[in-house]
Amino acid sequence: MEFSHEELLAPGHRGCAGCGASIGVRLALKALGRNTVVCSATGCLEVMTSPYPETAWEVPWIHVAFENASAVASGVERALKAQGKEDVNILAIGGDGGTGDIGIQSLSGAMERGHNFIYICYDNEAYMNTGIQRSGLTPFGASTTTSPAGKESFGEDKPKKNMAFIMAAHGVPYVATASIAYPEDFMKKVKKAAEIKGPAYIHLNQPCTTGWGFKSEDTIKMGRLAVETGAWGLFEIEHGEFKVTYRPEIRKPVKEYLQGQKRFRHLSDTEIDRIQEFIDNQCEELGI
């Protein structure tokens, strides 16, 4: 696959060393090109890329608030349509909190209305911008500052909300999951999302060095482990047709993924077994 050498998210932004979100945006913009407008939700990405008077964005970019990236994108899409600029890609982007928690209403509305735009959720599985608080997409067993492990707690006690299937239930033409550690797979999906008319949703797994607690050079390694253990599955649902886009030949035990991260370090073997069982079931359901 051809990779564009053009960087549309400029270096010098304030992301942490090893930031997975910036890798995700770089790849998405390489797939979409310059003829793109980005609508960001409040979050890590917005804060680290737009400290006035500097900006890392080489494409037009707008941020309004936390929960409304999809609604802002709805207005932008119709305004560009009204001006005959229907060829412009519109990318709305939010974190797991901005997408699955506080932003789910505006996202659902935009999906149901059928706006021609792409929504990417960069999922680092907690509110990282405010310092690692639990979101509805924090996985079972993760210790966060608001779901901390302790004498009476093993951390987050609910499984992760399944946003891809929630979006698919809207009947939108394209839904996919992706990982920053599988750039070709991700970029192909972004291109497909841009080509398909109507709303597209891509849920991007994005390891976070600070929030997950691993070395900054291991971001991609951690993303790969998520997929190779089946903790994160790669699939797409195109016009209702479900397809796994990557299937690890031999699924690694989830322990290999969990033990490399501080957020799971407190887990006992019993809890790890429980997570393994959960992942086995999930992979069986997905056909991974």
Place this chain on the structure above:
Amino acid sequence: MRKDIMTANRAVAEAVKLAKPQVVPVYPITPQTTISEYLAQFVADGDLDAEYIRVESEHSAMSATLGASQAGVRAFTATSSQGLLYMHEVVYAAAGMRAPIVMADANRAISSPLNIWNDQQDSIVERDAGWIQIYVESAQEAFDSIIMGYKIAENENVLLPLMVCLDGFILTHTVEPVEIPEESEVDEFLPPYAPDHAFLDPATPMSLGTLADPAYYTEARFDMNKALMDSASVIEEVGAEFGEKFGRKYGLIETYKCEDADIILVAMGSLCGTLRAMVDQFRENGDKVGMLRVRSYRPFPYEEINEVIGDAKLAVLDKNVLFGIGGSLYADIKAKCDTNEIYSFVLGLGGRDITPEYIEEVLEITKNPQDKEVYWIGLKGDA
């Protein structure tokens, strides 16, 4: 030009049709609802060439309106009460991002208790958002204020959103005669929107709505404050130009028999119609009373008010309350104007009719005040 009878909501919709916004995201709420219905029908019939977005909430209505405005088109929305409060966050953002949006607010009380009837508490909540706020007295003025609104908001020295506040039911659902000018005349007065400032365009990428740290934030707010103050002269210029073209001139305030008045009744919105009639009645009884209507609440026209009030006693009638303070118009006049004696009257909350007897009571108290400035008019029993 045609003359028809219609509600103020219909007048707003007719004005929007002639102002030709390209994107209209709206969410229905009583008593704004018929605005969203009329506009939907105009689009369905091909009479308004706009993208009508059936958003899932008021928060998204303002968000989509702001997104559209920042993408370089004229945009309109309308709301009321709980809807305005729900979009509150984005109302502030729209002003901060200097988006020349025009919004109609059908003034309605806010919860709790739930109440769908008129007072002005909802838009008073937004008075510090950085929006221009125009309170209208009639359906005709609602129509005219929407047309003028875009011309004011889009002025390069202003670039702030503008809210046209019309009293729920009293105006929104009451039919009055309204003159609708020819499309060509409105086109001449209000040409298509062609922004010079930043908007979303891949040919010239810009970042909008960025983070500003303590080194920059204050200046952004200072600039907004200056733009809002500067908008006062633009409101007057546009109001004068409108008057020349359409025969109805508008300014920041309107006065009625204030020249020799010992007592001036001060208020905003449809209540001023009642006050005008009461002024005549009071004068027949020998009381030299005048009426001052604040049309532009933001920017707050304290210089214009100062020029009118002289040594007259002021009775300020507010359909809102700042708890522990009195009415908001009273508080602002007290803070910014050279007043002699001033009294605050909180009344008409949650749609309670403001009867001539209430105004007589206001006059009586102003003539013979007790040892306090703030009065609630029409309270029942021991409440």
